[in-house]
Amino acid sequence: MYLGQVIGLAIATRKDERxxxxxxxxxxxxxxxxxxxxxxxxxxxxxxxxxxxxxxxxTGSVAARIMSDPNAPCDAAIVGIIDSIESFHR
Amino acid sequence: MYLGQVIGLAIATRKDERxxxxxxxxxxxxxxxxxxxxxxxxxxxxxxxxxxxxxxxxTGSVAARIMSDPNAPCDAAIVGIIDSIESFHR
Amino acid sequence: MYLGQVIGLAIATRKDERxxxxxxxxxxxxxxxxxxxxxxxxxxxxxxxxxxxxxxxxTGSVAARIMSDPNAPCDAAIVGIIDSIESFHR
Amino acid sequence: MYLGQVIGLAIATRKDERxxxxxxxxxxxxxxxxxxxxxxxxxxxxxxxxxxxxxxxxTGSVAARIMSDPNAPCDAAIVGIIDSIESFHR
Amino acid sequence: MYLGQVIGLAIATRKDERxxxxxxxxxxxxxxxxxxxxxxxxxxxxxxxxxxxxxxxxTGSVAARIMSDPNAPCDAAIVGIIDSIESFHR
Incomplete structure (x- = not known):
């Protein structure tokens, strides 16, 4: 998993039906x-x-597991919202 | 998923039959x-x-899910066409 | 597999139930x-x-194999704690 | 998929039997x-x-699909020979 | 697959049982x-x-195929020992 920040939205009317x-x-x-x-x-x-x-x-094939159709062609998914980070050394 | 722009076409007569x-x-x-x-x-x-x-x-194994033969050796697929992007912070 | 050092903890109350x-x-x-x-x-x-x-x-889909639910959307897992490293050339 | 050029051959007598x-x-x-x-x-x-x-x-797990044994430990495979490339913008 | 050279050994007493x-x-x-x-x-x-x-x-999920337990959380495996390389252009 990776840390990220949501910075926008992509609109795509034509897309894979899944x-x-x-x-x-x-x-x-x-x-x-x-x-x-x-x-x-x-x-x-x-x-x-x-x-x-x-x-x-x-990222990768596990991302599709959050979809209602887990066979969707999806390779990236948000799985949590961060409350806080405790970081040492950096 | 990634944002991209289609910039060309590769022609390959000899290729995996799938x-x-x-x-x-x-x-x-x-x-x-x-x-x-x-x-x-x-x-x-x-x-x-x-x-x-x-x-x-x-990219990756989920890309093959868009193929008529989902067992094709395919690791990258276009799944949507962008209408617009709303981006903040960048 | 990769060598790493644990440097912190992310807290996420809202996350995928798995x-x-x-x-x-x-x-x-x-x-x-x-x-x-x-x-x-x-x-x-x-x-x-x-x-x-x-x-x-x-990293990747094999990481989910350490979860109690191996269908969890997980792509990175710690699988060992290093006692020592014997390294040559570097 | 990626564009590449074959530039050599690796010889390995001892290798996974698959x-x-x-x-x-x-x-x-x-x-x-x-x-x-x-x-x-x-x-x-x-x-x-x-x-x-x-x-x-x-690259990745789909590469093994070209092998006679699709369970071979293979993560990269050539699937087509390029006749020509039509490229714009670059 | 990738070319590599073995340069050391990691010792990990505590690790996934697989x-x-x-x-x-x-x-x-x-x-x-x-x-x-x-x-x-x-x-x-x-x-x-x-x-x-x-x-x-x-690398990736195919690496686990060399394990006695192919469901091990393993994402990198050596599958051949190089005898020689014939390389052109580089």
Whole structure:
């Protein structure tokens, strides 16, 4: 899993039918201190994340497990909303 | 999922038989502002994407789920065409 | 598998129900000499790793195999605690 | 999928028995203009690719689908030989 | 698959029970000319690789296929020992 921050929304009317009804959230990977690092991904959401919130997301085939159709072509999903981070060494 | 822009087409007469009949679209990863970032990949298409269009693509084993034969050796697929992006913070 | 050091903890009250009850450990990839390299990930733990310990972690779909529910949306897991490293050439 | 060029051959007498009889082709990722980009990988071949040819390869678990034993420990495979590339914007 | 050189050994007494009895080899990715490139990974071994040997390794879920328990949480495995490399262009 990775730390991220929801920074936007992608609108796609034409999409794979198994993705219809999902929100496609632009999610920026972040470091434990909140700074941005790396390239944004598009994640589906299972936990009601909103713009600006810090989240935990997964990538790869396990992401599809949050979909109502777990055979959807989905490779990134938000699986938690961060309350707080306790970080040492960095 | 990732944001991308279709920038070309690869022609391959000799290919795995499970890929016959698919379009192999050269897809450039992009940032939310549309600028190019990273190396192009080759994605199959399930949504009728054309050259120049901005799309959402998946990578890894879930990509094969868009194929008529879901056991095809395919690891990248376009699953949506972007209408608009609402991006904050970047 | 990768070498890492546990450097923190992420607290997420709202999360996928299959992740409830797991500790989400912020894990920094390290080189054999212990220096930090690359971006921290969030890993679940199956071996009782504590803050500061050096560990071995896996990523991708195999990580979910350590969960009590192996269908959890989990893509990173600590699978061992390092006692020592014998490294040559570096 | 990725664009690549076959630049060599790795010989390995001792190998997993499910890989016996396969050619292990050193494959350099390339950009649409043919320039090298990134680190070579070792791919098995299902389409008769030769040294110097430009190819399309897949990575990850789907690569094993080209093997006679689809349970082989294989994570990279050549699935097409490029005839031509039509690239715009780059 | 990737070219690598075994450069060390990680000792982990506490580990997932499905990894007990495996050697955890620190494996440095290399280029065809033998130079180091990228960050070392920890790979299990199925072919009797020793310190200093040049090897072929796989990553991701297919790596677990070399384990006696193919459901082990393992994402990197050595699957061949390199006798020689014939490389062109580089």
């Amino acid at each position: 993705l219809v009804g999902t929100k496609l959230l632009i999610t920026q990977p972040i470091l434990p201190d909140g700074s941005f690092s790396g390239q944004p991904i598009i994640a589906v959401d299972s936990v009601g994340a909103g713009i600006g919130e810090r989240v935990i997301f997964v | 890929l016959v009949g698919t379009k192999l679209l050269i897809t450039q990863p992009i940032l939310p502002d549309g600028s190019f970032s990273g190396q192009p990949i080759i994605a199959v298409d399930s949504v009728g994407a054309g050259i120049g269009e901005r799309v959402i693509f998946v | 992740l409830v009850g797991t500790k989400l450990l912020i894990t920094q990839p390290i080189l054999p000499d212990g220096s930090f390299s690359g971006q921290p990930i969030i890993a679940v733990d199956s071996v009782g790793a504590g803050i500061g310990e050096r560990v071995i972690f896996v | 890989l016996v009889g396969t050619k292990l082709l050193i494959t350099q990722p390339i950009l649409p203009d043919g320039s090298f980009s990134g680190q070579p990988i070792i791919a098995v071949d299902s389409v008769g690719a030769g040294i110097g040819e430009r190819v399309i390869f897949v | 990894l007990v009895g495996t050697k955890l080899l620190i494996t440095q990715p290399i280029l065809p000319d033998g130079s180091f490139s990228g960050q070392p990974i920890i790979a299990v071994d199925s072919v009797g690789a020793g310190i200093g040997e040049r090897v072929i390794f796989v």
